[in-house]
Amino acid sequence: DAGVIQSPRHEVTEMGQEVTLRCKPISGHNSLFWYRQTMMRGLELLIYFNNNVPIDDSGMPEDRFSAKMPNASFSTLKIQPSEPRDSAVYFCASSLTGLAGVEQFFGPGTRLTVL
Amino acid sequence: DQQVKQNSPSLSVQEGRISILNCDYTNSMFDYFLWYKKYPAEGPTFLISISSIKDKNEDGRFTVFLNKSAKHLSLHIVPSQPGDSAVYFCAAIIQGAQKLVFGQGTRLTINP
Numbered sequence: 001d002a003g004v005i006q007s008p009r010h011e012v013t014e015m016g017q018e019v020t021l022r023c024k025p026i027s028g029h030n031s032l033f034w035y036r037q038t039m040m041r042g043l044e045l046l047i048y049f050n051n052n053v054p055i056d057d058s059g060m061p062e063d064r065f066s067a068k069m070p071n072a073s074f075s076t077l078k079i080q081p082s083e084p085r086d087s088a089v090y091f092c093a094s095s096l097t098g099l100a101g102v103e104q105f106f107g108p109g110t111r112l113t114v115l
Numbered sequence: 116d117q118q119v120k121q122n123s124p125s126l127s128v129q130e131g132r133i134s135i136l137n138c139d140y141t142n143s144m145f146d147y148f149l150w151y152k153k154y155p156a157e158g159p160t161f162l163i164s165i166s167s168i169k170d171k172n173e174d175g176r177f178t179v180f181l182n183k184s185a186k187h188l189s190l191h192i193v194p195s196q197p198g199d200s201a202v203y204f205c206a207a208i209i210q211g212a213q214k215l216v217f218g219q220g221t222r223l224t225i226n227p
Contacts, residue, residue, distance in 0.1 A: 042219030106158030
């Protein structure tokens with residue numbers, strides 16, 4: 001079975017532009033997580049969904065960030081407008097709620113560079 | 116406030132020796148702990164975990180130790196191999212919740 005799929009793998013954009021990151025979770029998983037990795041803060045949870053419903057978005061840095069999960073197999077993280085400080089690697093992860101070990105499976109990440 | 120801390124950003128170990136990665140946490144409600152391993156240009160992958168009802172869990176070359184009174188856990192890798200060179204993240208969770216809280220990671224380098 002395919003793992004978590006993220007696209008694009010790399011994104012370079014200019015300040016002020018809209019950026020959309022995409023994620024396809026593992027089939028059958030009902031929880032989806034968006035993380036951001038930076039040198040300063042490590043891996044930070046931005047938002048997570050359970051059964052397509054946003055449960056906790058307290059990690060979303062500000063209103064410029066938004067996330068949606070229109071169905072069980074797709075989620076987007078949007079930044080509008082983007083700023084240079086948004087440059088980071090963004091990971092999507094999925095898990096099966098209730099599975100012992102609460103293991104989350106990560107995608108390969110999207111490296112975002114905002115110039 | 117960093118609830119999970121990995122105070123060593125990097126660690127260098129000779130091949131064949133033991134690697135010990137450390138992690139401290141502050142939230143006494145955490146009752147499940149995980150280690151993830153991350154190679155460059157890849158996402159983190161699950162390595163090993165431990166429940167708070169145990170103080171040790173072993174899987175091959177990897178052993179995780181938990182000291183609840185000190186709020187400290189460690190990952191031992193023995194013997195260390197070049198393929199173990201990666202960034203290791205410690206994570207903690209309150210079972211029943213879904214939010215994994217990660218440390219900042221430790222970059223392990225295994226020297227031949």
